[in-house]
Amino acid sequence: MKTSHCTLSSVATLLSISLMVGCGDKTAEQPAQQSGTSSTSESDHGHPHEGEGSHGHGAGPHDGTLADWGGGRYHVEFTVDHDRKEATVYVLGSDEKTPEPVTAEKLLLTITQPQLQTDLLPVPLDGESDGKSSRFVGTHDGLATVMEYEGIISAEVDGTPYAGNFKEEAHGHSHGEDDALVWEGEPEEHADFVIKLGHHGKHLHAGEEVEPAVSITRDGKAVSDAKVFNALFSEDGKTELAKEVATVYEPTTNEEPAHYAQGGLAIPKGVTKVVLRFRIVPSGADAVTFDVPITVE
DSSP: OOOOOOHHHHHHHHHHHHHTTTTGGGGGGOOEBBBOOOOOOOOOOTTTTOOOOOOOOOSTSSSSSSEETTTEEEEEEEEEEETTTEEEEEOOOOOOOSSSSSSSEEEEEEEETTEEEEEEEOOOOOTTTTBBBSSSEEEEEGGGGGOOEEEEEEEETEEEEEEEEEEEEEOOOOOGGGEEEEEOOOOOEEETEEEEEEOOOOOTTTSSSSEEEEEEEETTTTTSSEEEEEEEEESOOEEEEEEEOOOHHHHHHHHOOOOEOOOEEEOOOOOOOEEEEEEOOOOTTTEEEEEEEEEEO
């Protein structure tokens, strides 16, 4: 997906200006914007919107990325659930832990890398009433697979505009020596994309889990905005052994190239050969399905 580039600071400045318009004499109350510095995501204790695709290990009480609102008056915590394509932001007090219900019609989530924007609506926690909420939730297709986000969380709270920058970094999904990437067969071509199909692990065992892997490039560059799903079928490709699950995009690291993974599938006991079925939906191109036979020990 090609997008125009702009710096986070310039976006934050424009956003602050737009928030001040129409605020009258309240513009003097505009809080300073500060950047969150921790890594992210969700282990949302008791949150009813959780999903298997969430990730993170950040500094917030929900394992999310923290951003400052108003020089410490409030903090906001960003979490993401990839399976539900859902972002949740919690408003916290100055201690960065205690829920702080506020009166706000919505929060605006602006992601600068990759570019997307969506409103988050109030979903009050138990006991929160009188039109106040410390939790805001919204969805966007762009939240499905990307592992790194950088942007701004903004809102008007009790008539005062607030905005805070945050940066969420990939969680560094690592693999041991026997869990290295293995590509099966020659790369496939689809539209303008080159697709490698395989799995993690040199030795796959019946009764254990296989983690399929997909690399998608275009013009030699990794593609991060595709949707990739995988399932497990019998040797003849007719019987589904493990239901289709979504994968997560993992950026390039010192150990591995960029690829889609983390959609683990349980291999039944007693089998010696199975088929990995990959369903790939590239941005701007038709969906395509590939079957890859693999041998199981």
